[in-house]
Every structure is written in structure tokens, then in C-alpha cells.
Amino acid sequence: MNEPRGRIEEGVVRVAGDARQRYYDARGYGRPIEGNEIALAPVEAAHLLFRGDLRVEDMDFPAFVRRFEDPTFLVRYLVYADLRERGFYLSPAREGWVSDPPADAHFVVYERGSGPWDDERLYELRVAGEREAIGVADLPGALAVVDEESEVTYFEVERPTMNGSSTGFSGTVEADLLADRAIAWDPPEGLFSAAFYGQPLSGRQGADGPIQLSLLEAAYLAERGSLSTDGSILERGRAVEGERFERRLAVYTALRERGVVPKTGFKFGADFRVYADVTSVDDLGHSESLVRALPPGCARSPRELSLDVRLAHGVRKRMVFALASANDGTKPTFVSVGRLTP
């Protein structure tokens, strides 16, 4: 074996000899320290060790993994190795390895053909095991989840604007509040057919008859002075759904005010499916996104995330999380999470 031998110092593996040329310049591992010496982060050293391209003291790969065992080491290693196998260079997001290391990410992944020398970043990547809850609000641009069988699933994260150009409703409507829904027995023209509030009580063919409104739709219209009823819709909403009702109303309101029409996402297991440009119900486009309303500090299990994203992908929609407080006037934040194939 002619491979260089590294030594562990202060939690990194230092390699001298021709290490800089061999590992850093040629293949993007580690960071130069002095002369030709480099420092390898444990995941980097583990990968070289596993491939037989490096020796570390007298340890074999299992011994090295045990040496660095902390609950996240193996998970980070698995993602590092997976991306390397896919042909990417990547660096740990730590001081010395990358400039301005992102606080919310574990790795910086470079564009294909790029590496730590030119720092052309493709993703800033968070890594999580499937048993860790994930705060949706502060996700970087990409997330890798290692499941219990050590398979890696990648997600991309964006902050969509959620704007549209839908027709509003400027008339007034009277409705009966019945249990957890409202019915407009004699609705004004356009309430359903143009502005897409409610559903006809007797199916699509009954668009001129009574219209059922969801509590959210009714509450939104009532708050704008466009709907009158006997009793408080907001109170009924709180009674049947608690705080969740107000959070969903905050999201509903924000979407409507951006010209986007939210309708129930029940069939997709989401709070809403949304349409950006509704001018007529007879001419609805494809609804582009599914929206789930969550509290701002909400942590989701990776499995819940995976379920939502997979479903949305399967129905050609974008999965959007709307982080909203219960009606405190703060605007919701929108975070979309999609599938990523690196």
C-alpha cells in the first residue's frame, strides 16, 4: 500500500506529502493548510479510507467510523458518499473549508466540474436523519434525508411569491350558518361562477341555485363586509377547529389578497389547492400548488415532508408550506419543497 497516511489532530485528519495535489487539487477533498499539507474533515477522510485511497493511523474503516461516532456522523457520511458517487464535489460547511459557511447547512455542493477552488455553489445542503424533526422556516436551498435503511432522498427548497390575477368578488351575500358550513340560499351572480367562492348545493349543474361556502370562505367574506349572517363565523370556526382555523384563515386571506384562489386541498390531503388566475369557473386552469398551513416554528418529521412532496409531485403540483401565526396580522411565509435528483 502506497497510499499516504493521515493522522488525527483536533478532530480533523492531517495529511502531508503530496496530499494537496493528490486530494485537493485533483479531487476537491479537504483544505490546504501549509505547503502541501491538507486537513480532511472526518467525512472526507472516511470516504477516502473506504475507497482505499488513504490510510488513517492504523484504523480500518469500521474503526474510523466508530472513532467518529456521533449521532450524525454516519448520516453525513452517507450523503457525502452518495453525492461523490454521483460525480459532485462538495465541502463541509465549516470555516476554512468554505468561505462564509452557511449556518443552516452541512455541506456546500459545487456545480458539476467545479470544486472548492472556484466555489461555484449549486446547493447549500442540510442533512437530516429521518428521525430528526425539521424546521421548515430556516431550510437552506437543499435538504438530504437519510432514511432508516440509509437511502438518501433529496429535496429542493424555494421561497415562492404566490401571486395571481384572479377575479375578486365585490358584491354582498347573505348566508345561513349551519353547523360547520354556510349556505347562501340566493347568492348573487358571480360569487361562484367568477370569483369561485363555494360550491353549488346540488352539484355543478346547480350553479344558479344555493351555494355552500366553507367556514373559511365565509369568514373571509364576512371580515371584508361582503357577507352577512346570523352569528360570528370566526367564533364558529374557532369552536370547530381551534387555533388551526385562524392560522388557515390567515393563509387563505394572504392568498386571496395576492390574487390567488385557494380551494380545499382535501382530496390531496392538504389545506388548499390554489389557482393563480381564475376569471371563470368554467375555464379553470390546472391548480399549480398544494398549500399546507403550519405554525411558524413548526418542525415536521421528514416522513411527513416526504409524503407531502411525493403526493404533490404525483399530481404535478408544487408543495408549499405556509407558515402563519394565528391571526396576529403577520404575513405568512411561503416555503416550497420539491423533489430533487442531483
Added chain:
Amino acid sequence: MNEPRGRIEEGVVRVAGDARQRYYDARGYGRPIEGNEIALAPVEAAHLLFRGDLRVEDMDFPAFVRRFEDPTFLVRYLVYADLRERGFYLSPAREGWVSDPPADAHFVVYERGSGPWDDERLYELRVAGEREAIGVADLPGALAVVDEESEVTYFEVERPTMNGSSTGFSGTVEADLLADRAIAWDPPEGLFSAAFYGQPLSGRQGADGPIQLSLLEAAYLAERGSLSTDGSILERGRAVEGERFERRLAVYTALRERGVVPKTGFKFGADFRVYADVTSVDDLGHSESLVRALPPGCARSPRELSLDVRLAHGVRKRMVFALASANDGTKPTFVSVGRLTP
């Protein structure tokens, strides 16, 4: 208006005259009481009233709905009307309307062309609003959920046997317990390739190298004396996942013992995807089902149910809920829920 007029008595609507011929014999509404008189349940009467085929005292439809307002009336009415519009006859699952009324259902839906006279049952149907939690264990054969916008989604419910003919593993394996997974550095032949335990540490091409096992796989093998490791896998599982680990292990065990191979369902947001007849990993069939492990008395929100079922349908799998206690020796119960288009 020549429609008969009914009167409300003890919570039902009684109609005399030619009511039996007109409503029951011809169209399956109500139940005969004496001579030509019939009793209509409120949903039945509401439907006739809405269609203009009946008068009830001096009430119009809104007044009638308000009169019978209880939190579930409108929801049951919407399902009743929807099925009627689809051409089905159905009866409330109550004494007098049907024989042996099922306790866990709201309606008996008859085969097309059949009705209350011949009692050929197509479904026993539970109705729920989307805000009611649903106990999975005691669902009848069909479920209708009315969402907040009053759309109805139907589900069918079965009790699958979950049997298979997969190859087991009868050897022994040594593994290292590392954080929340186990690694067999030098696994015996067939552990992965025939019995489909674990995943190669370095991808599919590395099937002869180290194999990573999930904690569940390792715990199952260890309990059967097929795996040795330093430390208790069950304790590690409990430490990282709590009671859920034992529940999932009970389900994993039951499936393996029926010849079915459970692998992670993470990419589908489920606990497991399962394969019924594995003899070689190189020749895996389609995994037929997704399995979610739940506590026996677990109530799911209809939206969660909708999400699971929709996703499973989209990937051509059956959604199965495995109701299991945490390792008390009771066999799990399997309940599958699928989409239903009446």
C-alpha cells in the same frame, strides 16, 4: 302544487295518501308503517323537499334544514343526495329502515337496481365530516367524507390477509450498532441478495460488501438469534423512537412471519412498502402495498387518511393500516383503505 304533505312526528316525517307507492315502492324512500303511510327519515324528507317532490308542513328547504340542524345532519344529507344523484337507492342504517342495522354505519347502500325491498347491500357506509377523527379499527366497508367545501370523497375498506412466500434468512450475522443503524461489515451470503435485509453500504453494485441494516431489521434478526451485536438493539430503538419503535417492530415481525418483506416506505411517507414474494433482490416485483403502523385505538383525521390513500393510489399500491400495540404479543390487525368511485 299537488305534492303530498308530510308532518313531523317523533323526529321523522310521516306521509299518508299514496306515499307508499309514490315514494317507497317506486323510488326506495322511507319505510312503510301502516296501509299506504310511510315514515321518512329527515335526510330522505330533505331530499324530496329539495327536489320539490314533497311538502313538509309549511317549511321550505332552508327552514327544514334549520329544524333538523345537528352537527351531522347536513353532512349526512350531502352524502345521501350525492348517492341519489349517482343513481343509488340507500336507507338510513336504523331500525325499521333496514334489517340488522349495522352499528358502525350511517347508511346501507343497495346494489344498482336494488332497493330496500330486496336488501341487496352494496356497501354499509360511514359518513364523517372532515373535522371528525375516524377510528380506523371499526370502519365498515365504505366511508364517505364530506370536506369543508361539501365535496364528498368515498373510500372502501377491507381487511387484507397480507400473506406472501418470501425467502427467509436462516444464517447468523455479526453487526456493529452505530447510532440509529447497524452495519454488518462482513455479511453472510444471501442476507441482502436473497432475504432482502439491509442495503449495501456502497450502493447496489456493492452487494458483496458491508450491509447496513435498519434498527428494525437488526432487532428482528436479533430477537430470532440470527444477529449478534454489542448492546441491545431494542433499547437503542426505544431510545431513538420511543413506543413507536416497538409498534413498528410488532408490525415488521408480523409481516416477515407471513412471508412478506417490509422495506422502508420513507419515499412514500409510510412506514413500509411491502413485497409479497421475494426470492432474489435482482428480481423484485412491484411492492403491492404501503403500510402505516398505528396504535390500535388510533383515530386519524380524514385529511391524513385522504393523503395516504391518494398517494398510494398514485403509485399503484394498496394503503394498509397496521393496528398494533407496542410489543404486547397481540397480532396486528390490517385494515386497507382505498379510493372508491360509487
